[in-house]
Amino acid sequence: MTDLTDRDLAGANLERVNLREAHLTRVRFTDARMRSVDFSGADIRGSLFAGTRVRGAELVDVTIDGELRNVVINGVDVGPLIEAELDRREPERTLLRASTPEEFGRAWTTLERLWQGTIERARTFDAEILHRSVNEEWSFIQTLRHLNFANAAWVDRMILGELSPWHPLDLPWDEAPGWDGIPWDRQARPTLDEVLAVRDRRTASVRRVIEDLTPEQLEATVTRTEPGWPQAEDFPVRTCLWIVLVEQWEHRRYAERDLDILANEEG
Template sequence: MTTYSGTNEFEGATFVQASFKGAALRFSDVSGVTMRGVDVDGLDIDSHDLFFGSLLVNGVDVVPLVDAELNRQFPGRELQKSQTPEGLREGWVAVQAAWQTTVADTPSDLVDAHVEGEWSLAQTLRHLVLATDAWLRGGILRVQQPFHEIGQIFTGAGEMGFDMSVFRADPPSYDEVLAVRAERQQQVTDFLATATAELLAEERENPWGGGDWHPSVGDCVRVILEEEWAHLRYVRRDLALLRPATAP
């Protein structure tokens, strides 16, 4: 299969009676794409940015419908948008309980298994360590070098100029991942325990830099919650695919 990477040659193009059956698009911009008279049976779209825009299907914006269904599937997810300390604390408790169940229910032979192109459970937990480090330790607490060495950085960070020397080259053991993850979870719990509405309203710098966005402390907490719920969904999706493949 031919791979097109880092190209913009298809921008504004028109495809007529073309077949994209079985094609895969990753980290690509498909905003503003118009499809008419197309066969979409089995079309699978997964976008963390879905909830920041619209997606029209037969003239209906399905984003609110998807958001509501995910809230039904993941009780407490709706609290990721909370504007109060109490709501954010409740949302944090809910997502941590959901994660505890998923981690406890995953057999040891699947913690490092992954679907092609996706992270394993162990890698996902390492990424959540990174997310907590960025938004709590870096964004809110303004720690100069907030990152733990086992953090799982996002794809393309090196090309963006991020200092990759912060992170260890050799993968940590799963026990170490769980230990560091527990430390970071406790740090969020401790912070939220005393957070006030006044503190949540304070302005901070974007820990990833760039742009004109200056998030509030509350915004930083909400990003942490969004990361937790999104990656929980990814992991549960992938584990559901991996379990039949590994069952006797």
């Protein structure tokens, strides 16, 4: 088995190469050119396809979960079509596009209500099942840990200025580069109540920010250049809150999907 760990292959020419069942992690294909490449059965996660062109392709039995902007398929920008269909299926999803303090308030209240129902449903499962991964995705417990991390990053750190708001159970996304001083224990197995205790504090922090939000604050920007993450200059407060809303919405959707699968397995 060839090991190409930490190798610089810039400009490499791979021709008639078999990468079947290969594992590629943190690999950059920026400006790469691929011809006659077979991706059948490939599993690609945490990837950026900005400016990518796929031509003469056959997309059959393909599943794509992600952010779609200016995605043109056979001459049709499919992004708005997909957004409209998702809104039709779940009308409350339109709240994610909040633009005023009042709209952010309604969005957050709705998300807390929806998540309460999901958590109550999760309590009906055996505790061990809540640590079970579905299709190599996060378990239910890990999902809550990640959302705790997201709330801390975008509200406690970025908006409130707490430079190191982390809890030992916080969980960054899998493809994150890693930072000194930020916990990242994917293998931890806390109880649901332990994670919810952290969640209660974090959601209360978000709620206070949104309840006190003024139009002027919503138009403001924040700068955080201190060690840690996120680091950004003149970053809109509005975008910080949008990120939190979307994270809560999408991960709840994934959690409900996986609970459905786990329920059928336990059947």
